[in-house]
Amino acid sequence: MTNISYVSLSQTALLERNLNTTAHNLANASTSGYKAINPLVESVEYGSGENTISYVQDRGSYLDLASGPLTPTGNPFDIALSGDGWLSFGMENGETGYSRHGRLVVDADGQLKTSAGLPVLDAGGGPVLLPDDIGDQVVITQGGTITDQSGAVLGSIGILKIQNAAGLLPLGRGMYQLPEGAEAPVVAEDVKVNQGFVEGSNVEAVLEMTRLISIQRAYENSIKLMTQDYELTKTAIQKLGRI
Incomplete structure:
Protein backbone atom coordinates (compact mmCIF):
# COMPACT_ATOMS: atom_id res chain seq x y z
CA MET A 1 0.00 0.00 0.00
CA LEU A 65 -25.00 19.56 26.01
CA ALA A 66 -27.52 21.91 24.42
CA SER A 67 -30.96 21.66 25.99
CA GLY A 68 -33.75 19.90 24.13
CA PRO A 69 -37.25 21.37 23.76
CA LEU A 70 -39.58 21.24 26.78
CA THR A 71 -42.93 19.59 26.18
CA PRO A 72 -45.89 19.75 28.61
CA THR A 73 -47.26 16.32 29.53
CA GLY A 74 -49.93 16.92 32.16
CA ASN A 75 -48.25 14.34 34.42
CA PRO A 76 -47.37 15.99 37.77
CA PHE A 77 -44.47 13.57 38.25
CA ASP A 78 -42.76 14.51 34.98
CA ILE A 79 -39.95 17.03 35.31
CA ALA A 80 -37.60 18.87 32.98
CA LEU A 81 -34.46 20.73 34.02
CA SER A 82 -33.53 24.23 32.93
CA GLY A 83 -29.82 24.84 33.45
CA ASP A 84 -26.67 22.81 33.93
CA GLY A 85 -28.05 19.96 36.00
CA TRP A 86 -28.57 16.20 35.85
CA LEU A 87 -30.83 13.65 37.51
CA SER A 88 -29.32 10.49 38.99
CA PHE A 89 -30.75 6.98 38.85
CA GLY A 90 -30.01 3.59 40.36
CA MET A 91 -28.91 1.26 37.54
CA GLU A 92 -29.66 -2.45 37.36
CA ASN A 93 -25.97 -3.28 37.97
CA GLY A 94 -25.89 -1.26 41.18
CA GLU A 95 -24.06 1.72 39.69
CA THR A 96 -25.39 5.25 39.26
CA GLY A 97 -26.59 6.55 35.92
CA TYR A 98 -27.21 10.17 34.97
CA SER A 99 -29.78 11.62 32.63
CA ARG A 100 -32.04 14.53 31.78
CA HIS A 101 -34.85 12.02 31.17
CA GLY A 102 -37.63 13.22 33.46
CA ARG A 103 -40.58 11.08 32.44
CA LEU A 104 -41.35 9.62 35.87
CA VAL A 105 -43.94 7.39 37.56
CA VAL A 106 -44.63 6.16 41.09
CA ASP A 107 -44.74 2.37 41.52
CA ALA A 108 -46.98 0.36 43.87
CA ASP A 109 -44.44 0.79 46.70
CA GLY A 110 -44.36 4.57 46.39
CA GLN A 111 -40.92 4.66 44.73
CA LEU A 112 -40.32 7.34 42.12
CA LYS A 113 -38.92 5.74 38.95
CA THR A 114 -38.45 6.27 35.26
CA SER A 115 -40.94 4.75 32.85
CA ALA A 116 -38.27 2.03 32.31
CA GLY A 117 -38.25 1.17 36.03
CA LEU A 118 -35.02 2.84 37.17
CA PRO A 119 -35.35 4.50 40.62
CA VAL A 120 -34.75 8.23 40.91
CA LEU A 121 -32.18 9.16 43.57
CA ASP A 122 -32.07 12.07 45.98
CA ALA A 123 -29.00 14.24 46.56
CA GLY A 124 -27.62 11.68 49.00
CA GLY A 125 -27.91 8.79 46.56
CA GLY A 126 -30.97 7.17 48.15
CA PRO A 127 -34.28 6.33 46.45
CA VAL A 128 -37.14 8.81 46.50
CA LEU A 129 -40.03 7.22 48.44
CA LEU A 130 -43.50 8.74 48.56
CA PRO A 131 -46.70 7.66 50.35
CA ASP A 132 -48.26 4.86 48.31
CA ASP A 133 -51.62 6.65 48.38
CA ILE A 134 -50.30 10.02 47.23
CA GLY A 135 -52.09 9.88 43.87
CA ASP A 136 -51.25 12.82 41.67
CA GLN A 137 -51.73 15.50 44.31
CA VAL A 138 -48.09 16.56 44.51
CA VAL A 139 -46.14 19.74 43.95
CA ILE A 140 -42.53 19.63 42.80
CA THR A 141 -40.78 22.91 43.50
CA GLN A 142 -38.18 24.51 41.25
CA GLY A 143 -35.53 23.17 43.63
CA GLY A 144 -36.73 19.57 43.33
CA THR A 145 -38.56 19.32 46.68
CA ILE A 146 -41.75 17.23 46.56
CA THR A 147 -44.68 18.36 48.74
CA ASP A 148 -48.36 17.61 49.06
CA GLN A 149 -51.06 20.20 48.48
CA SER A 150 -50.73 21.47 52.06
CA GLY A 151 -46.98 22.07 51.69
CA ALA A 152 -45.78 19.10 53.74
CA VAL A 153 -42.44 17.84 52.43
CA LEU A 154 -42.61 14.28 51.09
CA GLY A 155 -39.19 13.92 49.52
CA SER A 156 -36.60 15.57 47.34
CA ILE A 157 -35.13 14.83 43.92
CA GLY A 158 -31.37 15.18 43.62
CA ILE A 159 -30.26 17.75 41.04
CA LEU A 160 -26.55 17.36 40.38
CA LYS A 161 -23.81 19.22 38.55
CA ILE A 162 -21.28 17.09 36.64
CA GLN A 163 -17.85 18.43 35.79
CA ASN A 164 -17.00 17.89 32.12
CA ALA A 165 -20.45 16.47 31.41
CA ALA A 166 -19.58 16.36 27.69
CA GLY A 167 -17.37 13.37 28.51
CA LEU A 168 -20.20 11.23 29.93
CA LEU A 169 -20.44 7.73 28.44
CA PRO A 170 -23.76 6.79 26.77
CA LEU A 171 -25.58 3.73 28.13
CA GLY A 172 -28.66 3.95 25.91
CA ARG A 173 -32.21 5.22 26.50
CA GLY A 174 -30.88 8.69 27.27
CA MET A 175 -28.83 7.40 30.23
CA TYR A 176 -25.13 8.10 30.83
CA GLN A 177 -22.39 7.15 33.26
CA LEU A 178 -19.26 8.84 34.54
CA PRO A 179 -15.99 7.89 32.85
CA GLU A 180 -13.32 6.26 34.99
CA GLY A 181 -11.52 8.75 37.21
CA ALA A 182 -14.15 11.49 36.85
CA GLU A 183 -14.94 13.87 39.72
CA ALA A 184 -17.98 13.03 41.82
CA PRO A 185 -21.04 15.17 41.01
CA VAL A 186 -22.06 17.91 43.43
CA VAL A 187 -25.43 19.48 44.20
CA ALA A 188 -26.31 21.85 41.38
CA GLU A 189 -27.21 25.47 41.91
CA ASP A 190 -29.26 27.77 39.70
CA VAL A 191 -31.06 24.85 38.06
CA LYS A 192 -34.82 25.13 37.69
CA VAL A 193 -37.12 22.10 37.86
CA ASN A 194 -40.19 22.40 35.61
CA GLN A 195 -43.05 20.22 36.84
CA GLY A 196 -45.32 18.66 34.24
CA PHE A 197 -42.76 18.89 31.42
CA VAL A 198 -40.22 16.58 29.79
CA GLU A 199 -37.09 17.59 27.91
CA GLY A 200 -36.88 16.17 24.42
CA SER A 201 -33.83 15.05 22.49
CA ASN A 202 -31.52 17.83 21.28
Missing part, protein backbone atom coordinates in the same frame (compact mmCIF):
# COMPACT_ATOMS: atom_id res chain seq x y z
CA THR A 2 1.16 3.53 -0.79
CA ASN A 3 0.81 6.59 1.41
CA ILE A 4 -2.33 7.54 -0.52
CA SER A 5 -4.01 4.31 0.48
CA TYR A 6 -2.92 4.61 4.12
CA VAL A 7 -4.35 8.14 4.33
CA SER A 8 -7.60 7.00 2.69
CA LEU A 9 -7.78 3.98 4.98
CA SER A 10 -7.48 6.18 8.07
CA GLN A 11 -10.29 8.33 6.73
CA THR A 12 -12.63 5.46 5.87
CA ALA A 13 -12.19 3.93 9.33
CA LEU A 14 -13.19 7.22 10.91
CA LEU A 15 -16.06 7.78 8.48
CA GLU A 16 -17.50 4.36 9.28
CA ARG A 17 -17.56 5.23 12.98
CA ASN A 18 -19.08 8.65 12.24
CA LEU A 19 -21.74 6.96 10.15
CA ASN A 20 -22.68 4.73 13.09
CA THR A 21 -22.72 7.72 15.46
CA THR A 22 -24.94 9.78 13.18
CA ALA A 23 -27.32 6.85 12.69
CA HIS A 24 -27.47 6.43 16.49
CA ASN A 25 -28.34 10.11 16.90
CA LEU A 26 -31.14 9.82 14.36
CA ALA A 27 -32.50 6.72 16.09
CA ASN A 28 -32.74 8.73 19.33
CA ALA A 29 -34.27 11.88 17.87
CA SER A 30 -37.40 11.23 19.96
CA THR A 31 -35.72 9.88 23.13
CA SER A 32 -36.40 12.12 26.13
CA GLY A 33 -33.26 13.73 27.56
CA TYR A 34 -30.99 12.34 24.82
CA LYS A 35 -27.85 14.34 23.99
CA ALA A 36 -26.41 14.12 20.49
CA ILE A 37 -22.99 12.46 20.21
CA ASN A 38 -20.33 14.28 18.20
CA PRO A 39 -17.09 12.68 16.96
CA LEU A 40 -13.76 14.16 18.00
CA VAL A 41 -11.09 13.92 15.30
CA GLU A 42 -7.55 15.16 14.89
CA SER A 43 -5.10 15.52 12.04
CA VAL A 44 -1.83 13.76 12.88
CA GLU A 45 1.29 14.53 10.84
CA TYR A 46 4.15 12.14 10.15
CA GLY A 47 7.44 13.00 8.49
CA SER A 48 8.93 16.43 7.87
CA GLY A 49 9.20 18.99 5.12
CA GLU A 50 7.86 17.93 1.72
CA ASN A 51 7.51 14.36 3.02
CA THR A 52 4.97 15.31 5.69
CA ILE A 53 1.79 13.20 5.54
CA SER A 54 -1.41 14.02 7.44
CA TYR A 55 -3.54 11.16 8.73
CA VAL A 56 -6.97 11.32 10.36
CA GLN A 57 -7.08 9.99 13.91
CA ASP A 58 -10.11 9.16 16.04
CA ARG A 59 -9.99 10.91 19.43
CA GLY A 60 -13.30 9.62 20.76
CA SER A 61 -16.52 11.59 21.06
CA TYR A 62 -18.31 14.14 23.22
CA LEU A 63 -21.90 15.04 24.05
CA ASP A 64 -23.69 18.09 22.75
CA VAL A 203 -30.88 15.98 18.01
CA GLU A 204 -31.64 18.10 14.94
CA ALA A 205 -32.92 15.43 12.56
CA VAL A 206 -32.49 17.48 9.37
CA LEU A 207 -28.89 18.32 10.26
CA GLU A 208 -28.11 14.68 11.07
CA MET A 209 -29.65 13.52 7.78
CA THR A 210 -27.50 16.02 5.86
CA ARG A 211 -24.45 14.83 7.77
CA LEU A 212 -25.34 11.22 7.00
CA ILE A 213 -25.41 11.93 3.26
CA SER A 214 -22.08 13.80 3.43
CA ILE A 215 -20.41 10.93 5.29
CA GLN A 216 -21.67 8.38 2.77
CA ARG A 217 -20.31 10.42 -0.14
CA ALA A 218 -16.95 10.95 1.55
CA TYR A 219 -16.72 7.23 2.29
CA GLU A 220 -17.41 6.35 -1.34
CA ASN A 221 -14.74 8.82 -2.51
CA SER A 222 -12.16 7.33 -0.12
CA ILE A 223 -12.87 3.80 -1.36
CA LYS A 224 -12.63 5.03 -4.97
CA LEU A 225 -9.26 6.68 -4.26
CA MET A 226 -7.85 3.48 -2.71
CA THR A 227 -9.09 1.46 -5.69
CA GLN A 228 -7.45 3.84 -8.16
CA ASP A 229 -4.19 3.75 -6.19
CA TYR A 230 -4.29 -0.04 -6.20
CA GLU A 231 -4.85 -0.15 -9.96
CA LEU A 232 -1.96 2.26 -10.60
CA THR A 233 0.36 0.19 -8.41
CA LYS A 234 -0.78 -3.01 -10.13
CA THR A 235 -0.16 -1.50 -13.58
CA ALA A 236 3.29 -0.27 -12.57
CA ILE A 237 4.31 -3.71 -11.27
CA GLN A 238 3.07 -5.38 -14.47
CA LYS A 239 5.07 -2.98 -16.66
CA LEU A 240 8.20 -3.39 -14.59
CA GLY A 241 7.82 -7.16 -14.85
CA ARG A 242 8.08 -6.98 -18.64
CA ILE A 243 11.43 -5.21 -18.54
Whole structure:
Protein backbone atom coordinates (compact mmCIF):
# COMPACT_ATOMS: atom_id res chain seq x y z
CA MET A 1 0.00 0.00 0.00
CA THR A 2 1.16 3.53 -0.79
CA ASN A 3 0.81 6.59 1.41
CA ILE A 4 -2.33 7.54 -0.52
CA SER A 5 -4.01 4.31 0.48
CA TYR A 6 -2.92 4.61 4.12
CA VAL A 7 -4.35 8.14 4.33
CA SER A 8 -7.60 7.00 2.69
CA LEU A 9 -7.78 3.98 4.98
CA SER A 10 -7.48 6.18 8.07
CA GLN A 11 -10.29 8.33 6.73
CA THR A 12 -12.63 5.46 5.87
CA ALA A 13 -12.19 3.93 9.33
CA LEU A 14 -13.19 7.22 10.91
CA LEU A 15 -16.06 7.78 8.48
CA GLU A 16 -17.50 4.36 9.28
CA ARG A 17 -17.56 5.23 12.98
CA ASN A 18 -19.08 8.65 12.24
CA LEU A 19 -21.74 6.96 10.15
CA ASN A 20 -22.68 4.73 13.09
CA THR A 21 -22.72 7.72 15.46
CA THR A 22 -24.94 9.78 13.18
CA ALA A 23 -27.32 6.85 12.69
CA HIS A 24 -27.47 6.43 16.49
CA ASN A 25 -28.34 10.11 16.90
CA LEU A 26 -31.14 9.82 14.36
CA ALA A 27 -32.50 6.72 16.09
CA ASN A 28 -32.74 8.73 19.33
CA ALA A 29 -34.27 11.88 17.87
CA SER A 30 -37.40 11.23 19.96
CA THR A 31 -35.72 9.88 23.13
CA SER A 32 -36.40 12.12 26.13
CA GLY A 33 -33.26 13.73 27.56
CA TYR A 34 -30.99 12.34 24.82
CA LYS A 35 -27.85 14.34 23.99
CA ALA A 36 -26.41 14.12 20.49
CA ILE A 37 -22.99 12.46 20.21
CA ASN A 38 -20.33 14.28 18.20
CA PRO A 39 -17.09 12.68 16.96
CA LEU A 40 -13.76 14.16 18.00
CA VAL A 41 -11.09 13.92 15.30
CA GLU A 42 -7.55 15.16 14.89
CA SER A 43 -5.10 15.52 12.04
CA VAL A 44 -1.83 13.76 12.88
CA GLU A 45 1.29 14.53 10.84
CA TYR A 46 4.15 12.14 10.15
CA GLY A 47 7.44 13.00 8.49
CA SER A 48 8.93 16.43 7.87
CA GLY A 49 9.20 18.99 5.12
CA GLU A 50 7.86 17.93 1.72
CA ASN A 51 7.51 14.36 3.02
CA THR A 52 4.97 15.31 5.69
CA ILE A 53 1.79 13.20 5.54
CA SER A 54 -1.41 14.02 7.44
CA TYR A 55 -3.54 11.16 8.73
CA VAL A 56 -6.97 11.32 10.36
CA GLN A 57 -7.08 9.99 13.91
CA ASP A 58 -10.11 9.16 16.04
CA ARG A 59 -9.99 10.91 19.43
CA GLY A 60 -13.30 9.62 20.76
CA SER A 61 -16.52 11.59 21.06
CA TYR A 62 -18.31 14.14 23.22
CA LEU A 63 -21.90 15.04 24.05
CA ASP A 64 -23.69 18.09 22.75
CA LEU A 65 -25.00 19.56 26.01
CA ALA A 66 -27.52 21.91 24.42
CA SER A 67 -30.96 21.66 25.99
CA GLY A 68 -33.75 19.90 24.13
CA PRO A 69 -37.25 21.37 23.76
CA LEU A 70 -39.58 21.24 26.78
CA THR A 71 -42.93 19.59 26.18
CA PRO A 72 -45.89 19.75 28.61
CA THR A 73 -47.26 16.32 29.53
CA GLY A 74 -49.93 16.92 32.16
CA ASN A 75 -48.25 14.34 34.42
CA PRO A 76 -47.37 15.99 37.77
CA PHE A 77 -44.47 13.57 38.25
CA ASP A 78 -42.76 14.51 34.98
CA ILE A 79 -39.95 17.03 35.31
CA ALA A 80 -37.60 18.87 32.98
CA LEU A 81 -34.46 20.73 34.02
CA SER A 82 -33.53 24.23 32.93
CA GLY A 83 -29.82 24.84 33.45
CA ASP A 84 -26.67 22.81 33.93
CA GLY A 85 -28.05 19.96 36.00
CA TRP A 86 -28.57 16.20 35.85
CA LEU A 87 -30.83 13.65 37.51
CA SER A 88 -29.32 10.49 38.99
CA PHE A 89 -30.75 6.98 38.85
CA GLY A 90 -30.01 3.59 40.36
CA MET A 91 -28.91 1.26 37.54
CA GLU A 92 -29.66 -2.45 37.36
CA ASN A 93 -25.97 -3.28 37.97
CA GLY A 94 -25.89 -1.26 41.18
CA GLU A 95 -24.06 1.72 39.69
CA THR A 96 -25.39 5.25 39.26
CA GLY A 97 -26.59 6.55 35.92
CA TYR A 98 -27.21 10.17 34.97
CA SER A 99 -29.78 11.62 32.63
CA ARG A 100 -32.04 14.53 31.78
CA HIS A 101 -34.85 12.02 31.17
CA GLY A 102 -37.63 13.22 33.46
CA ARG A 103 -40.58 11.08 32.44
CA LEU A 104 -41.35 9.62 35.87
CA VAL A 105 -43.94 7.39 37.56
CA VAL A 106 -44.63 6.16 41.09
CA ASP A 107 -44.74 2.37 41.52
CA ALA A 108 -46.98 0.36 43.87
CA ASP A 109 -44.44 0.79 46.70
CA GLY A 110 -44.36 4.57 46.39
CA GLN A 111 -40.92 4.66 44.73
CA LEU A 112 -40.32 7.34 42.12
CA LYS A 113 -38.92 5.74 38.95
CA THR A 114 -38.45 6.27 35.26
CA SER A 115 -40.94 4.75 32.85
CA ALA A 116 -38.27 2.03 32.31
CA GLY A 117 -38.25 1.17 36.03
CA LEU A 118 -35.02 2.84 37.17
CA PRO A 119 -35.35 4.50 40.62
CA VAL A 120 -34.75 8.23 40.91
CA LEU A 121 -32.18 9.16 43.57
CA ASP A 122 -32.07 12.07 45.98
CA ALA A 123 -29.00 14.24 46.56
CA GLY A 124 -27.62 11.68 49.00
CA GLY A 125 -27.91 8.79 46.56
CA GLY A 126 -30.97 7.17 48.15
CA PRO A 127 -34.28 6.33 46.45
CA VAL A 128 -37.14 8.81 46.50
CA LEU A 129 -40.03 7.22 48.44
CA LEU A 130 -43.50 8.74 48.56
CA PRO A 131 -46.70 7.66 50.35
CA ASP A 132 -48.26 4.86 48.31
CA ASP A 133 -51.62 6.65 48.38
CA ILE A 134 -50.30 10.02 47.23
CA GLY A 135 -52.09 9.88 43.87
CA ASP A 136 -51.25 12.82 41.67
CA GLN A 137 -51.73 15.50 44.31
CA VAL A 138 -48.09 16.56 44.51
CA VAL A 139 -46.14 19.74 43.95
CA ILE A 140 -42.53 19.63 42.80
CA THR A 141 -40.78 22.91 43.50
CA GLN A 142 -38.18 24.51 41.25
CA GLY A 143 -35.53 23.17 43.63
CA GLY A 144 -36.73 19.57 43.33
CA THR A 145 -38.56 19.32 46.68
CA ILE A 146 -41.75 17.23 46.56
CA THR A 147 -44.68 18.36 48.74
CA ASP A 148 -48.36 17.61 49.06
CA GLN A 149 -51.06 20.20 48.48
CA SER A 150 -50.73 21.47 52.06
CA GLY A 151 -46.98 22.07 51.69
CA ALA A 152 -45.78 19.10 53.74
CA VAL A 153 -42.44 17.84 52.43
CA LEU A 154 -42.61 14.28 51.09
CA GLY A 155 -39.19 13.92 49.52
CA SER A 156 -36.60 15.57 47.34
CA ILE A 157 -35.13 14.83 43.92
CA GLY A 158 -31.37 15.18 43.62
CA ILE A 159 -30.26 17.75 41.04
CA LEU A 160 -26.55 17.36 40.38
CA LYS A 161 -23.81 19.22 38.55
CA ILE A 162 -21.28 17.09 36.64
CA GLN A 163 -17.85 18.43 35.79
CA ASN A 164 -17.00 17.89 32.12
CA ALA A 165 -20.45 16.47 31.41
CA ALA A 166 -19.58 16.36 27.69
CA GLY A 167 -17.37 13.37 28.51
CA LEU A 168 -20.20 11.23 29.93
CA LEU A 169 -20.44 7.73 28.44
CA PRO A 170 -23.76 6.79 26.77
CA LEU A 171 -25.58 3.73 28.13
CA GLY A 172 -28.66 3.95 25.91
CA ARG A 173 -32.21 5.22 26.50
CA GLY A 174 -30.88 8.69 27.27
CA MET A 175 -28.83 7.40 30.23
CA TYR A 176 -25.13 8.10 30.83
CA GLN A 177 -22.39 7.15 33.26
CA LEU A 178 -19.26 8.84 34.54
CA PRO A 179 -15.99 7.89 32.85
CA GLU A 180 -13.32 6.26 34.99
CA GLY A 181 -11.52 8.75 37.21
CA ALA A 182 -14.15 11.49 36.85
CA GLU A 183 -14.94 13.87 39.72
CA ALA A 184 -17.98 13.03 41.82
CA PRO A 185 -21.04 15.17 41.01
CA VAL A 186 -22.06 17.91 43.43
CA VAL A 187 -25.43 19.48 44.20
CA ALA A 188 -26.31 21.85 41.38
CA GLU A 189 -27.21 25.47 41.91
CA ASP A 190 -29.26 27.77 39.70
CA VAL A 191 -31.06 24.85 38.06
CA LYS A 192 -34.82 25.13 37.69
CA VAL A 193 -37.12 22.10 37.86
CA ASN A 194 -40.19 22.40 35.61
CA GLN A 195 -43.05 20.22 36.84
CA GLY A 196 -45.32 18.66 34.24
CA PHE A 197 -42.76 18.89 31.42
CA VAL A 198 -40.22 16.58 29.79
CA GLU A 199 -37.09 17.59 27.91
CA GLY A 200 -36.88 16.17 24.42
CA SER A 201 -33.83 15.05 22.49
CA ASN A 202 -31.52 17.83 21.28
CA VAL A 203 -30.88 15.98 18.01
CA GLU A 204 -31.64 18.10 14.94
CA ALA A 205 -32.92 15.43 12.56
CA VAL A 206 -32.49 17.48 9.37
CA LEU A 207 -28.89 18.32 10.26
CA GLU A 208 -28.11 14.68 11.07
CA MET A 209 -29.65 13.52 7.78
CA THR A 210 -27.50 16.02 5.86
CA ARG A 211 -24.45 14.83 7.77
CA LEU A 212 -25.34 11.22 7.00
CA ILE A 213 -25.41 11.93 3.26
CA SER A 214 -22.08 13.80 3.43
CA ILE A 215 -20.41 10.93 5.29
CA GLN A 216 -21.67 8.38 2.77
CA ARG A 217 -20.31 10.42 -0.14
CA ALA A 218 -16.95 10.95 1.55
CA TYR A 219 -16.72 7.23 2.29
CA GLU A 220 -17.41 6.35 -1.34
CA ASN A 221 -14.74 8.82 -2.51
CA SER A 222 -12.16 7.33 -0.12
CA ILE A 223 -12.87 3.80 -1.36
CA LYS A 224 -12.63 5.03 -4.97
CA LEU A 225 -9.26 6.68 -4.26
CA MET A 226 -7.85 3.48 -2.71
CA THR A 227 -9.09 1.46 -5.69
CA GLN A 228 -7.45 3.84 -8.16
CA ASP A 229 -4.19 3.75 -6.19
CA TYR A 230 -4.29 -0.04 -6.20
CA GLU A 231 -4.85 -0.15 -9.96
CA LEU A 232 -1.96 2.26 -10.60
CA THR A 233 0.36 0.19 -8.41
CA LYS A 234 -0.78 -3.01 -10.13
CA THR A 235 -0.16 -1.50 -13.58
CA ALA A 236 3.29 -0.27 -12.57
CA ILE A 237 4.31 -3.71 -11.27
CA GLN A 238 3.07 -5.38 -14.47
CA LYS A 239 5.07 -2.98 -16.66
CA LEU A 240 8.20 -3.39 -14.59
CA GLY A 241 7.82 -7.16 -14.85
CA ARG A 242 8.08 -6.98 -18.64
CA ILE A 243 11.43 -5.21 -18.54
